[in-house]
Amino acid sequence: MSVTITPQSTSARIDIERVGDALLGRWKKERLESRRLAEDPRLHTIPGQPMAEHRERVLEQLGILVEEGAIQRAYPTDLGGSDNHGGNIAAFQELVLADPSLQIKSGVQWGLFGAAILHLGTRKHHERWLPDVMSLKLPGAFAMTEIGHGSDVASIGTTATYDPETEEFEIHTPFTGAWKEFLGNAALHGQAAVVFAQLITRGVNHGVHAFFVPIRTPDGEMLPGVGSEDDGVKGGLNGIDNGRLHFDHVRIPRENLLNRYGDVAADGTYSSAIESPGRRFFTMIGTLVQGRVSLDGSSVRAMQAALAIAIRYGSERRQFPGASGRETVLLDYGLHQRRLLPRLAQSYAMAFADERLLTVFDEVFSGARDTPENREDLETLAAALKPLSTWAALDTLQEVREACGGAGFMAKNRVTGLRADLDIYVTFEGDNNVLxxxxxxxxxxxxxxxxxxxxxxxxxxxxxxxxxxxxxxxxxxxxxxxxxxxxxxxxxxxxxxxxxxxxxxxxxxxxxxxxxxxxxxxxxxxxxxxxxxxxxxxxxxxxxxxxxxxxxxxxxxxxxxxxxxxxxxxxxxxxxxxxxxxxxxxxxxxxxxxxxxxxxxxxxxxxxxxxxxxxxxxxxxxxxxxxxxxxxxxxxAFGLSPELLRAEIATGIEGERQEEAHAYVEAQRAAGTWPMHEKDLYRAKKKAD
Amino acid sequence: MSVTITPQSTSARIDIERVGDALLGRWKKERLESRRLAEDPRLHTIPGQPMAEHRERVLEQLGILVEEGAIQRAYPTDLGGSDNHGGNIAAFQELVLADPSLQIKSGVQWGLFGAAILHLGTRKHHERWLPDVMSLKLPGAFAMTEIGHGSDVASIGTTATYDPETEEFEIHTPFTGAWKEFLGNAALHGQAAVVFAQLITRGVNHGVHAFFVPIRTPDGEMLPGVGSEDDGVKGGLNGIDNGRLHFDHVRIPRENLLNRYGDVAADGTYSSAIESPGRRFFTMIGTLVQGRVSLDGSSVRAMQAALAIAIRYGSERRQFPGASGRETVLLDYGLHQRRLLPRLAQSYAMAFADERLLTVFDEVFSGARDTPENREDLETLAAALKPLSTWAALDTLQEVREACGGAGFMAKNRVTGLRADLDIYVTFEGDNNVLxxxxxxxxxxxxxxxxxxxxxxxxxxxxxxxxxxxxxxxxxxxxxxxxxxxxxxxxxxxxxxxxxxxxxxxxxxxxxxxxxxxxxxxxxxxxxxxxxxxxxxxxxxxxxxxxxxxxxxxxxxxxxxxxxxxxxxxxxxxxxxxxxxxxxxxxxxxxxxxxxxxxxxxxxxxxxxxxxxxxxxxxxxxxxxxxxxxxxxxxxAFGLSPELLRAEIATGIEGERQEEAHAYVEAQRAAGTWPMHEKDLYRAKKKAD
Missing domain, CATH: 1.20.140.10 (Butyryl-CoA Dehydrogenase, subunit A, domain 3)
Structure with missing residues (x-):
């Protein structure tokens, strides 16, 4: 029998290592370091762990990240960091495969709370607070969203009114809708918060600014005037203590204004290097783009994990007898291919797009190419990619869940847990539709x-x-x-x-x-x-x-x-x-x-x-x-080890079971103990009639 | 100002009660009875409850259903039921709003385990077991699915080999793939199981039949030869003790064959009123269609709940300042309408389609129109509708989750819990694509x-x-x-x-x-x-x-x-x-x-x-x-009470918060204490320049 080899014959094969390297991209070293860490059982989700225990576990896990030097990369070199912005996000993205709760809580601590001090504060703030932020001695919340205002940050209700008499700001949430909401670290662990509020001085509202506000003693006592409510159980990410914060005329020193883009003098005079209040607001908010960049790549990683699980399982699992004499492998069904392979293509597109996003991010944040045009490009790219990848992750996780049938629903096969945790990625750090x-x-x-x-x-x-x-x-x-x-x-x-x-x-x-x-x-x-x-x-x-x-x-x-x-x-x-x-x-x-x-x-x-x-x-x-x-x-080529996937059905167990069943039937047949089937007798009889 | 009234003016209004009655349909009485029950706090999900406690709670809830006379409807009148098949499913569908775990565990006990005895067994089986099934004295599992065979029931590996010497069947799972899998009541509470196995007698395999097999003592001890493994944590429905069962040459009396469609005489002679083994198999499997009918309507109910939550919240929630001077109500945004209103239309279509399905089901199962053509029609209709409604429920719950933003992610707003529980509806009782x-x-x-x-x-x-x-x-x-x-x-x-x-x-x-x-x-x-x-x-x-x-x-x-x-x-x-x-x-x-x-x-x-x-x-x-x-x-018109919805954001709380915020700002403005905004000063200055 002759086989025609066309130029596009299936004899082409990918070089797994080379393709793997292309996927790992420029920050391969940081990604691999972070994956080694994510393989550590101490950092893994325990399915079904009750919320209170999961929260404590995740807090401990944050301590492990500090010990392992995993979170310092983006901070200034002289404060113990390494000014490595791209590498920091790349490493962060990999943590999604340890436990998304751990990932997001570390994101709250170092990517939001710490990063706000870094990017919106000035040197005095860095020196004063960043070492404790980095060491986790000072856990903090990022208090931007309010019950009444999510996507529309410019309209938040919390006020910071300057009092020149005492040289203090008074932080106040004047109505329920102004209470800060959904904040990680707010319910239990946060000792301070970066609070976004309308800065009012001399009777003028200068728009939203960020303030450093202590909220709790190290022993967990709320400070006077600060109130907290626990958000309780959520659809996922239950290792994070999300909650509300409200402030009743809480006074903080003038110096606690994170004053990189706007400052208030002792006498109450407001000043800013950026004249337009609108542009100033967007500049401040723009420093927070790293959350979106992080979620983009994290979603890609979750997608890859899901596809690795479903494609391995689908390559072993058989169902319904085929014309070949054996049952058909799932991935040989036209529909199964249609369900998984286009999503595999999408995951590649999104992985390479994220690498590009991360590159632009690093150019801007490292200062190598920090121009207004590049900042705008970065924001556009992040706002374009994050919605599609976060949605695609949910879509892929769900398709994979269904493609694995009942097995996909078992926590030990990983998919439902990731889906539940990543659900919120589509509306936080910018609602996808708003972006x-x-x-x-x-x-x-x-x-x-x-x-x-x-x-x-x-x-x-x-x-x-x-x-x-x-x-x-x-x-x-x-x-x-x-x-x-x-x-x-x-x-x-x-x-x-x-x-x-x-x-x-x-x-x-x-x-x-x-x-x-x-x-x-x-x-x-x-x-x-x-x-x-x-x-x-x-x-x-x-x-x-x-x-x-x-x-x-x-x-x-x-x-x-x-x-x-x-x-x-x-x-x-x-x-x-x-x-x-x-x-x-x-x-x-x-x-x-x-x-x-x-x-x-x-x-x-x-x-x-x-x-x-x-x-x-x-x-x-x-x-x-x-x-x-x-x-x-x-x-x-995704390079995801069994310790990262942690899905029983992706370990080859199904292939073993199929072989066991097949061997049993073959042995019975060989021994002549395999019973005839009435169907065959019936067919033979019909034929004879 | 004159307004032209077109014939399709918005002056048309629906009569909420009449539309509500149309949605409640023929089994309004049973639906309302079941809703009253579903409003009982004793039957409600407790978000975040640890699995072990949730399982015990659900078992207790099943006892409450028995006490309240909620599960007997489909059983024979002379055994304490009321032969009301349509009403039984209608009532069952409403239970999804109490707790889907409770719903599905009751479905396992009375809709699968009990129904298999009812529909596949004969009078002697009914009299012997059904009273204890109905009273929950005898909790049972429905052991059809195997690790190696889900959708392809005809190919299952479990065997029931007849031994004329002892007049017993030997139930055996000869390899791991033949272990029964994902069975509710298998891990903890089941004392017996209806086991589907290849019936082998006199060297001939007569295909899949159902057998009543005791598995556990009332004290929870496994019976000899029977093994059980706990499936552990799942993506949802964690109030159900799903698990595996395996059988090592377990012997049961000949009479334990549920022999409505096929029987084995003492000497091992097989007989059946249905000559074709293929048609016999589909007839037996066809009696289980009620699961699909149940899931169809349950999904519609979950969809309705989600839409009621999102539309109420979207009618109160405001975001981003509008040209009108106030912030815009979410449901006035074109996109928000595009997200919710077509799904509302879909939920109506699916509700009416389910009513039709239930009617055909009742015609067949009551015996009023039990013809082979009607059975075939029923199966086709169920196989057509169940996939679309179960998928639509997940799609709607997710869109609603996102349309409610972070609030949608909080367990207290109900949506994520329902979504997690209903996830499995798309692949159980028939994988949607297979159907x-x-x-x-x-x-x-x-x-x-x-x-x-x-x-x-x-x-x-x-x-x-x-x-x-x-x-x-x-x-x-x-x-x-x-x-x-x-x-x-x-x-x-x-x-x-x-x-x-x-x-x-x-x-x-x-x-x-x-x-x-x-x-x-x-x-x-x-x-x-x-x-x-x-x-x-x-x-x-x-x-x-x-x-x-x-x-x-x-x-x-x-x-x-x-x-x-x-x-x-x-x-x-x-x-x-x-x-x-x-x-x-x-x-x-x-x-x-x-x-x-x-x-x-x-x-x-x-x-x-x-x-x-x-x-x-x-x-x-x-x-x-x-x-x-x-x-x-x-x-x-869905008629879902606050006790059924149990979503904080659907209670009017957001409207109150919006009014509070609005009143605060208005009061400040009236008092002249509302600060000017730098933006306005900036604009005025720009204009003057």
């Missing part, structure tokens, strides 16, 4: 930039032609040629397979959606009298509201394009032909998957014909078949 | 029935014309006219709005998909030699595998059509114009939502033009705007 809306607004700004002063006719024309002008690194993409040409170019699936064509299709969609939204918003106020400000504001708000759903869809499409670009760039850099071939199929699966799931848009807008849409689906089916033999290699 | 595949196969059979003996040409022609022949109640739908005409008919959205047009579009999609799959399957074996059975089997299997994904999509589309039909029928029966108007919008939102989410199919297949696809989306936006003012009424 995508930010990205959408940024895209609208990019779009408008290109047409400053242009008239409506130019705008309409632009929708169907090439865009010019400056476009930022992670902002609106330019489409390389007229979309009308694109229709010509993409005559066949062959031509769609080129990376250029995939990119054009993805970029064109974002650009067209944004231009349509921009035009709809312009139209909205056209008929409102120019001098009726209120009417115009209401008309604009209504129009925006009507477009909100589309704007968020456009932002999501933009984020997908960024992921696709990161994946493509990473594939190009891999110096091994087999790996590049397989990863190219995987990238194509990701790209074509995006086109397939948005096929109706491409069809309605005349970008692809119905025939080509069907060809896209058929090509996806072919890619999936081609990738099936590489599935195990592709999860092996 | 949909069954439906798909049934649709293929229906399709083939119509063309028995027809040639390929007729098949192809049929794809584009009306179908004839007998079609069962819940099988493949006929399309009323040529699909080519449909294109003509649906010239505008106006014409699409008629129920007939919606139905045609939905039914046509199912029929076309099924006919395409049927043709692809036919093509597959065309070139394989007729006499090479193995080659044909492999070719057929490969072809089926390639179509599996599409077949499941077709089955899903079919289920959606059934839901749409149930919704439409229910709306037509409501005798109140305002209610009918609002519910018609809601039904349209459901129908158009299905068309929108499958727009690419309709476009590729030329059923709608690109322009019409955009009009569908625009109409959905209009419907959502129209339904917004009715959102609270529509969840009020």
């Amino acid at each position: 995508l809306q930010l990205v959408g607004k940024r895209l609208l700004t990019d779009y408008a930039e290109q047409f400053k002063g242009a008239d409506r006719a130019a705008l309409i024309k632009a929708a169907a032609s090439q865009l010019g002008g400056r476009v930022s690194r992670f902002g609106l993409r330019q489409v390389g040629q007229s979309i009308f040409d694109l229709g010509q170019m993409a005559r066949s699936v062959e031509s769609l397979r080129s990376p250029e064509a995939q990119r054009e299709l993805l970029a064109d969609r974002v650009q067209t959606m944004i231009s349509e939204i921009a035009m709809a918003l312009r139209e909205a106020t056209k008929n409102t009298p120019k001098d009726d400000k209120r009417a115009r504001a209401i008309a604009a708000e209504d129009a925006f509201n009507a477009q909100q759903h589309k704007l968020i869809a456009a932002a999501r499409a933009h984020a997908e394009l960024l992921q696709w670009e990161a994946f493509t760039e990473a594939v190009e850099q891999i110096d091994d032909e087999g790996s590049r071939q397989v990863l190219t199929w995987l990238r194509d699966l990701f790209g074509f998957g995006l086109i397939e799931s948005n096929a109706s848009w491409y069809l309605v807008n005349g970008r692809i014909s119905g025939q080509r849409a069907e060809a896209v689906t058929a090509y996806i089916d072919r890619l999936i078949g081609r990738l099936r033999p590489h599935a195990l290699d592709l999860v092996e | 949909l595949q069954l439906v798909g196969k049934r649709l293929l059979t229906d399709y083939a029935e119509q063309f028995k003996g027809a040639d390929r040409a007729a098949l192809i022609k049929a794809a584009a014309s009306q179908l004839g022949g007998r079609v069962s109640r819940f099988g493949l739908r006929q399309v009323g006219q040529s699909i080519f005409d449909l294109g003509q008919m649906a010239r505008s959205v106006e014409s699409l709005r008629s129920p007939e047009a919606q139905r045609e579009l939905l039914a046509d999609r199912v029929q076309t998909m099924i006919s395409e799959i049927a043709m692809a399957l036919r093509e597959a074996t065309k070139n394989t030699p007729k006499d090479d059975k193995r080659a044909r089997a492999i070719a057929a299997e490969d072809a089926f595998n390639a179509q599996q994904h599409k077949l499941i999509a077709a089955a899903r589309a079919h289920a959606e059509l059934l839901q749409w039909e149930a919704f439409t029928e229910a709306v037509e029966q409501i005798d109140d114009e305002g209610s009918r108007q609002v519910l018609t919008w809601l039904r349209d939102l459901f129908g158009f939502g299905l068309i929108e989410s499958n727009a690419s199919w309709y476009l590729v297949n030329g059923r709608i033009s690109g322009q019409r696809a955009e009009a569908v989306t625009a109409y959905i936006d209009r419907l959502i705007g129209r339904l917004r003012p009715h959102a609270l009424d529509l969840v009020e």
Whole structure:
């Protein structure tokens, strides 16, 4: 029998180590150090551990992180850190596989509470508090969110009113909605909090600033005027003592204002290097971007773990007799492949996109490229990627849970616990929809930039032609040629397979959606009298509201394009032909998957014909078949040890059970003790009749 | 200012009581009785309760159900029941709002263990065991699933070998994969189990039968030869003691065979009234359909609870300042409406579909219409509806969790607990994908029935014309006219709005998909030699595998059509114009939502033009705007009391907090103590410059 070897034969194999290195990226060393730590049983979740015990355990685990030197990286070298911002986040991301509660509680202590002192405070604050923050002698809370205000930080109700008589600020939560809420370390362990409040001095509200406020004695007694309530049991992350804090005219020294971006003199005079209050607010809030960067990569890691579990199990588990004579392996079912392989492709895209995000983060925070443009790029990229990866993690964990059946529901197989803990990742550190809306607004700004002063006719024309002008690194993409040409170019699936064509299709969609939204918003106020400000504001708000759903869809499409670009760039850099071939199929699966799931848009807008849409689906089916033999290699490249996965069904146990059952039946058959089945007798009888 | 009142003005209101009654349906009395019980704090989940305590609590709760006469309905009247099958399931569904662990453990005891004795056993078994089952004196497990076989029950490994010498069966699990797995009551409380095993007598395997096997003494000691392992912590339902059971040559009397459908005489002769072993197996398994019926309605109830919570909270919660001067209510945001209102429409469709399912179930199980056709219809309908409602419950609970932000993550707001518990509903009592595949196969059979003996040409022609022949109640739908005409008919959205047009579009999609799959399957074996059975089997299997994904999509589309039909029928029966108007919008939102989410199919297949696809989306936006003012009424009609919802954020607390904050600010403003904001000063200065 002769076998035709095509250029895309399955003889291509990935070089697991090389692909693994590409996934580990620039901070490989820190990631591996952190993984070794995450393998330590002392840091592992104990499923079903009661909340109170889990909270104490996680506090102890934080102590272990301190001992192991795991949390100091981002802090100043002279205070015991190593000014390694990218490496710090990379290492932090790996901790999700120890216990997400441990990860997030350490994030509260060192990534929020400590980082706020570092980034919003000045040298005196660093020297005074950071050593104790780092050593965990001073556990603290990050008191930004309020019961009444989550995503809209600018509108929080807590006030910090300056009293020049005593040179103190008075921290006050004047109504229930202003109580600080959902704060890790607030219910039990926090001794201080960085409290965000409206800074009021000399009768003027200078907007939100951060203050260092002691809240509890080391013995756990609340300080006068400070109240705390326990949030109790949550849907996950129950190792963290989330709670509320309220303040009744609590006085703190003037020096406790974290005054990097705004200060109050002894006499009450306010000063800031940033003149615009709006820009000042966003600069302060912008220093907190590392939470989003952290969650992005953590979600990717959880996704990888889930896929490694399901693909290993699916490669061993058999169900329903097949024509081959044995029961069929789950991963040989068309549906099972459709459930897992596109998600595997997505996890690769997201891993490479996170590496890019982390690089930009490090450039900005290390100071190597700390420009306003880069900060803006960083914020846009983080706001674009974090929603998609956190949602994808939940989606993948759930699909994996179901793909593993009842076994997926057992805590010992890990998946449900991760899903419960990661649930909140989609709404904290920025609600995903709110973040995508930010990205959408940024895209609208990019779009408008290109047409400053242009008239409506130019705008309409632009929708169907090439865009010019400056476009930022992670902002609106330019489409390389007229979309009308694109229709010509993409005559066949062959031509769609080129990376250029995939990119054009993805970029064109974002650009067209944004231009349509921009035009709809312009139209909205056209008929409102120019001098009726209120009417115009209401008309604009209504129009925006009507477009909100589309704007968020456009932002999501933009984020997908960024992921696709990161994946493509990473594939190009891999110096091994087999790996590049397989990863190219995987990238194509990701790209074509995006086109397939948005096929109706491409069809309605005349970008692809119905025939080509069907060809896209058929090509996806072919890619999936081609990738099936590489599935195990592709999860092996994640480099996740059994100690990190800790899922019984991913240990080979199912394969052993299958072999045991098979051997039993074969032995019975050989011995002639395997009973005939009535079905066969019945069939034979029917035939004879 | 004049307001134009259109015929579809928002002046239409639903009659909450009448709509509520329609939702409660035929078994209103039983549902209300069960809700009163579910309001009892003794039956409520305690979030965070450790597993061991929760298990004991749930066992006690089962005792309360017995005392309250809540579980006897389905059992024979002369044994203390009331032969009320529909009412029993209706009441059971409501228990999900007490505690899903309680619900499912009671389902194990009375809906599986007890029901298997009832439906697979005969009078002697009923008299001997059912009184103790009903009184909970005899807690039992339902031992069907094995570690190695979940969905494929026919292939289980446990054997029951008859020994005519002693007139006993020997129950044996010959390898680890044959151990019974995930069984409620197996780890701790079960004293007996209904064990499914291959019945072997006189050297012939007669297939899977059920046996009554004692496993534990009342004191909790395992009986000789029986072993048990605890499944430990799970992703949810931790009030149930799931575990494994294994049997080492355990002997039980011949009479313990539940012999309604197959019996073994003392000498080992096997007999059955059902000649075909395949049909016999499906008849036995078919008696267990009530689990699916139960989960369908339970999922709807959980969905309703989630929507009631999110819509009440979203109607009070404000975030981000709006042009009106106050912060905007969440439910006034376009995106928030898009997230919740289509799911509200879906919950109505699913509630009405469940009522229909329950009616067919009652017809069959009461004996009123117990025909093979009705049993088949019942199984198809249950297999179609249960997957969609259980998935929709998870989807809705998650969207609601996120729509409530951090508050949604707090156990006291109920949503995460329900989601964790209901997770397993999508893979137990039939894995959702396996069930949909069954439906798909049934649709293929229906399709083939119509063309028995027809040639390929007729098949192809049929794809584009009306179908004839007998079609069962819940099988493949006929399309009323040529699909080519449909294109003509649906010239505008106006014409699409008629129920007939919606139905045609939905039914046509199912029929076309099924006919395409049927043709692809036919093509597959065309070139394989007729006499090479193995080659044909492999070719057929490969072809089926390639179509599996599409077949499941077709089955899903079919289920959606059934839901749409149930919704439409229910709306037509409501005798109140305002209610009918609002519910018609809601039904349209459901129908158009299905068309929108499958727009690419309709476009590729030329059923709608690109322009019409955009009009569908625009109409959905209009419907959502129209339904917004009715959102609270529509969840009020669910009739879920605060004791059933038990979600702090659904109690009005957020409205109170918003008012408190608003009043504080207004008072400060009135007193002249509200500080100016630097932003305003900055703007004024900029203007002056």
